[in-house]
Amino acid sequence: MEKHLLVTVSDEFQTSQSLRFVYNFFNNRQDLRLTLFYVVPRKPDWRLDPIDLETNPEAAVHIEHDKAVHGIPAMAKAQEWLYSMGFAKDQVAVKFSQGKLGTVKEIVKESEEGLYDAAVLGRRGLTWFEEMVADSVSHRIMWESLSFPIWICRNPERGRKNVLVCVDGSDECMRVADHVGFMLRHEPDHAITLLHVCADDRCIDANQVFGRAQAEIKANGVPEDRISTKVLTSANPARSILAEAHEGKYAAVAIGRTSHKPSTLGHIFATTSLKILRGIDRAALWLCK
Structure with a gap:
């Protein structure tokens, strides 16, 4: 089954990280369809949200200038690289956004309307993620509205394989397992490790958690011999997950994001x-809600 990814394009370095990850991770690239997406940055002095281009001709001029000077060349370089690496022209589409809603909301809008299997971002993903919790509007989008997986690529290292899937029994983690199973169904070179991090003072039934997650993955056609499990005990789950990802040289770490709205901004960043x-490097982080 074809997989359709939305790959955000910005400057050359950030774009190259997302493109390199996609190219290096997938072996059966003939099943991939990519839409390259460039959002024209909204300038602070435009002052309209959303921008009404009919009554703001100055903003329209800024948009077309940025698209011509930055967007079109960046998109052309991305296309040229993909073609040089063996992608067919009919596998790669391009799309520009005028940035009316701001970068975050434009990416969200396109991802949801286009029904992509994932939105792929380069190193700027950290800034993008933090922007989403920087104000009350984006806060609500972050915790209530996102309905698509996000892949954030941080200095992907060539040669890395396999996906570390973090599970805790939540519905979000089951959706992560389903997403990973779908993306890896025709990628036999990648194995899947289900990881449950148990706190010192409490631990849910790991076998039950693994059983549900395995069922989700196998339902996508991934054989059982490509799935393994691991339990760690730690009072700092994030640190343990990062250590495991580093030691195992995983290509990606997949984790679910809670649907429960945090009570404070401090809680969000915890x-x-x-x-x-913030800590992942040489790999991609796959986030699902």
């Missing part, structure tokens, strides 16, 4: 997913 995002 979540495991954001700690992993």
Whole structure:
């Protein structure tokens, strides 16, 4: 089954990280369809949200200038690289956004309307993720509205394989398992490790957690011999997950983000997913809600 990824394009370095991860991770690239997406940055002096281009011709001029000077060349370089690496032209589409809603909301809008299997970002993903919790509007989008997986690529290292899937019994983690199973169903070179981190003072039934997650993965056609399990005991789940990802040289770490709205901004930045995002390197972080 075809997999359709939305790959955000910005500057050359950030874009190259997401493209390199996709190329290095997948062997059956003929099953991939990529849409490259460039959002024209909204300038602070435009002052309209959303921008009404009909009544703000100056903003329209800024948009077209940025698209011509930065967007089109960046997109052309990304396309040229993909073609040079063997992607067919009909596998790669391009799409520009005028940035009316701001970068975050434009990516969210396109990802949800396009029904992509994942949105892929380069190193700027950390800034993008933090922007999503920087104000009350983005806060609500972050915790209530996102319905698509996000892949954030941080200096992906060539040669890394396999996916570390963090499970705790939540519905979000079951959706992560389903997502990983779908993406890896035709990638036999990648194995899947289900990881449960148990706190010192409490531990749920790991076998039950693993059983549900394995069922989700196998339902996508991944054979059981490609799935393993591991339990760690730690009072600092994020640190243990990062250590395991580093030692095992995993290509990606997959984790669910809670649907429960945190009560304070401080609580948001204490979540495991954001700690992993800040600390992960040489790999990608796959986030599902």
